[in-house]
Amino acid sequence: MKIFGASGHGKVVNAIATDNGIVVEGFIDDNYQKDTYLGLPICKIQDFDEIIIGIGDNSIRKKLADKYKNQWHKAIIHSRAIVSLQDEIGFGTVIMPNAVVNESISIGNHCIINTSAVVEHDCIIKDFVHISPNATLSGGVSVDVGTHIGAGAVVIPGIKIGRWCTIGAGAVIIKDVPDYAVVVGNPGRIIKFKEID
């Protein structure tokens, strides 16, 4: 398996893969100038490679996923994350240490469930979503494609969050959020809309 992205998030993905006993052959990163990262080679992508994208930016993960189809490694889950066996988790998704992903949850492809995030029962998380460290999704929350939930944000039960939104660090979301909205504060308020995916 190879990891896209010789950077901070790639480093964490490498640690989780290694913890899972997955052999990481190297990193792929056109923007990285050295020959090695963390003692592993910087490689070219090849047709037969299995890859995980170790890049935190949701839109970059989507661009890479669209470009290199059918090469994605199954989800990797840290041994100290708690994930229900009933959950559906898509390929390329990474679940970090101490995350809790409770019963009857669906998580799409190329998502990040970051350190100590809590995803409660019956949540639906679509592709390319990032749930940041210590964020809490209460029961039955849905998060549409590409949305970033910031560190420590809290979403009350049953809320629907649209596609490509950004929920600011520490926000408390008590109402549904429309597509592309950037929301901050407690209670969450929209400060702007993003223009593109």
Ligand SMILES: CC(=O)SCCNC(=O)CCNC(=O)[C@H](O)C(C)(C)COP(=O)(O)OP(=O)(O)OC[C@H]1O[C@@H](n2cnc3c(N)ncnc32)[C@H](O)[C@@H]1OP(=O)(O)O
């Ligand atoms: C392992 C890891 O590191 S995972 C990464 C986790 N990353 C995060 O959690 C980052 C989340 N990002 C944020 O919270 C950002 O502040 C954003 C995306 C919400 C806003 O960023 P920007 O678009 O650059 O907005 P900007 O900094 O210009 O702030 C706009 C206004 O919102 C306010 N604001 C920004 N973020 C927040 C916030 N989290 N909570 C409350 N108010 C905020 C600013 O004070 C400013 O207010 P003003 O207009 O009255 O001065």
